Amino acid sequence: MLRITSPHAHGPLSTQRVMQTVLLATLPGVVVLTAFFGFGTLVNILWGSLVAVALEALALKLRGRPVGFYLKDCSALVTAFLLCIALPPYSPWWLIAVGIASAILLGKHFYGGLGYNPFNPAMVGYVILLISFPLQMTSWAPPRGVGEVPGLLEALQACFLPATYDGTTMATPLDVLRQNNSLLMEDLWAQSPVFGRWAGIGWEWVNIAFLAGGLWLLQQRIFTWHAPVAMLASLALLAAIFYDGGSSASGGSPLFHLLSGATMFGAFFIITDPVSSAVSVRGRLIYGALIGVLIYVIRVRGNYPDAVAFAVLIMNFAAPFIDYYTQPRTYGHKRAGRED
């Protein structure tokens, strides 16, 4: 007979299922990425996952943890997927490996493993790569309809025999917009081949696909709406304020920002990482909103192709602070119980 204390019942949700659901939710985005940019992202993910699982197992073994038990939580796969989706397609194998190693080892296990990492591991890997290898990290292939899209073999070649691969790259819509200082928005849209209906060709659909995946996760109650909605709202609001009627100094329309770069991917797959984000409801609203602000500022005023990774890492720093000041008011207490 079992002798344990209550509760005896347990809900159906498990960490493994949470992670698997997140992996599944990335599929629409990955499919659209592949459709517009070719097999590069898929190859990234395959290779990255392999390296991630191997490194995770190694790290667990070195730390003396049961390897099988912890591998089962699928968190390493989630990190690999998120980082590889964020990396430019047709990245060389070593770039991916360095990124994954940074994410899994430096971003997670150095801090004590899953649950103890203060930063989003995928974003740690991304930023280390961006700072160390800016050339490789800013080389995005042109989308279908704008330039040549390589096939599967070429994608494999680009990854595993990078020296022999010679692919074309192109500035992303965010780059184009940032570098523009002479054309009205309308003219820029007409002149540059990268723009589509609302944002960049391909990019807008990629964002819509990640939005769809994210909405499904919301429906599955994997996370709450607070952080994503707050982030998208603050980003859209700032874009609206500084849209400037579409002048040459405009920062881009709200819709452009919502559907460009890693906006939707970031809103639903990156900032929702529970470990490194704020926890309370109010905390998540603040956390998300400030990320939206940082994304806009870095995109428009900064010098990097996108801003999600930096914005997230900066706010990861602030998460414990936000949590401290957003403790809920406990039942029967007059004020929110901070440690005073």
Next chain:
Amino acid sequence: MMRTHSFHGGIHPPENKHQSTRSPIADAGIPPQLIVPLSQHIGAPAAPVVRAGERVLKGQVIAEPQGLVSVPVHAPSSGTVVAVEDRLVPHISGHTAPCIVIDTDGRDEWIAHQGTPDYRALDKEALLARIRNAGIAGMGGAGFPSAVKLAVRDDVTIDTLIINGTECEPYITADDMLMRERAAEIITGARILAYLVKPGETLIGVEDNKPESIQALRDALDGDDIRIVVFPTKYPSGGEKQLIEILTGKQVPSGGLPADVGVVCQNVGSAVAVYEAIIEGKPLISRVTTVTGESVSEPQNFEVLIGTPMAYLLAKAGYQSAKNNRLIMGGPMMGFTVPDPTVPIIKTTNCLLAPTEAELPTPPPAQACIRCGLCANACPVSLLPQQLFWFAQGKEYEKLEAHNLFDCIECGACSYVCPSNIPLVQYYRASKAEILQQRRDHAKAEHSRQRFEARLERLEREEEEKAAKRAARKQAAEARAREDAGGGGSDDPIQAAIERAKAKKAAQQSGTDAGTANPLEALEKAVVSAQKRLDTANDKLAQAQADGSDLVAALTTGVEKTRAKLATAQDALQAYRPQADDTGVAATATPADAAQLAIEKALAARNAEAQLSPSEKARASLANLEQRLQKSRDKLAQSQAAGDEPKIVEALEATVERLTEKVEAARKQLHTTESA
């Protein structure tokens, strides 16, 4: 429809209630043996008033309450008490506790009892006394004595009386079935309670997953003094604090009582028990208990006698122990595993849950907390369970308290939703216990510290007092010495005598130094002075005896000593005179020889004494003391016979007493020296 409120968080676990509501409440019958624990409630255990071998009747008090927060225990059926001893009881700790064991005789013979159909004929005190004497303690789970809860002070206004028919915990249907079958009794019980606490309104709160109960209550309700309030099903709506928030929108202050916000809450089971106690005059000796889970073939509710062994009840429901992975008293969220199916049903046993492994699987090992926050979303009291978990792991007790650990109601919602299977509630329970232990230890240490400091202070004070007394005595003595020197009378004759003796000795010394030329003169002087001293001492003794002073004994000794000294002086003088005569006039030699002999004898005696062993010495002193005691006794007898003043008699008595003590001490001394 009344507007209801909601509370933060909550969960919707599978209800699993339909299994046990298919058949009506069955009578579990009389088991061959009843094991009735003396503590089935919160508060002091009742004290047994029956002994093994005694025959008891159904409803007879077998244990009396101890103190205010306590209730009596009654025999649930007639039979013979076979033991009053420690038995395994259903408690989370799995420990044993005092029980009264009754072998039933199957006759179920009631003790004389009488109800009061018109409860309004009784006043508040009488009603409360009946509720207490009927042994009613909260039947929803906690078991707090109902009469204590209902004894609302006159200066407290109760706005709302809540009858709790929520039963939010999965599987349990005891209250549900009670409401379906005995709605009229609940209504009357509620009215008695309302008569007691005089609330602004009386509400019966029921979750919307019990339509039959709601209908039954509505059918039974024949007035508008009570309202039946239906609200959406959510766990843990039935928690007292949560229900109060749902029905009134008020929150019970942390660490406070429902009465602080003008609310009194009673379970429907308690309402029925109150009905039976007042209207029918029956004590609480049975209750409705759900027996359910996939390990019983016929899950249902039973009207079961308190003290019935669980195994007996389980058998009635078709229990297959082989399928059962744990036996739970209560529900799957807040129930606890019982150590053994022989433990009895008690007043708070609302459910016996016997699940299979597939039904309630053994929890898998916990994974890392990923701070998903699901627990915080589920927490009905708005805590941050993942933070508490973090602090509990690090044993950061201050942070735990700052994060309101003690507001946790241990409903288990956080553990239920945790995707990493972390047994959060167990961490909180352990932390609470550790903090409470720390508080107790701290209080103990503080108490010890205070006691130690108080002791030091006392010793210091006593020392100071002693010193002050000594100083005062010394001063007084000096003052007297001065007075004596001035020829005044003295209060302390001994002190004065000592002073005088000292002064004289000093004078004598100088005298002998100066007057060695004439030793005879010196000796004569000594005799005269000794005579004088003896006279004074005798006077003083007489004075003291007349006054009844405590000093009589001392003075008597003083007189004796002085007399001895006088004798010695006279002897010495006599011994000297013949010498002087030898040299001068030839005088009578015999007395001088006699004196010489006496001196020699005394010297010999002293020498002999010096050579005595300690034990001999002790014996000698004892003999001496005994002699003195005898003398004192004789004196006392004489004095009594002579009819002296009571003061004198008393003084003599005191002397006898003191000497008796001394003899006693000397005997002891002798004993120790001899045994050594």
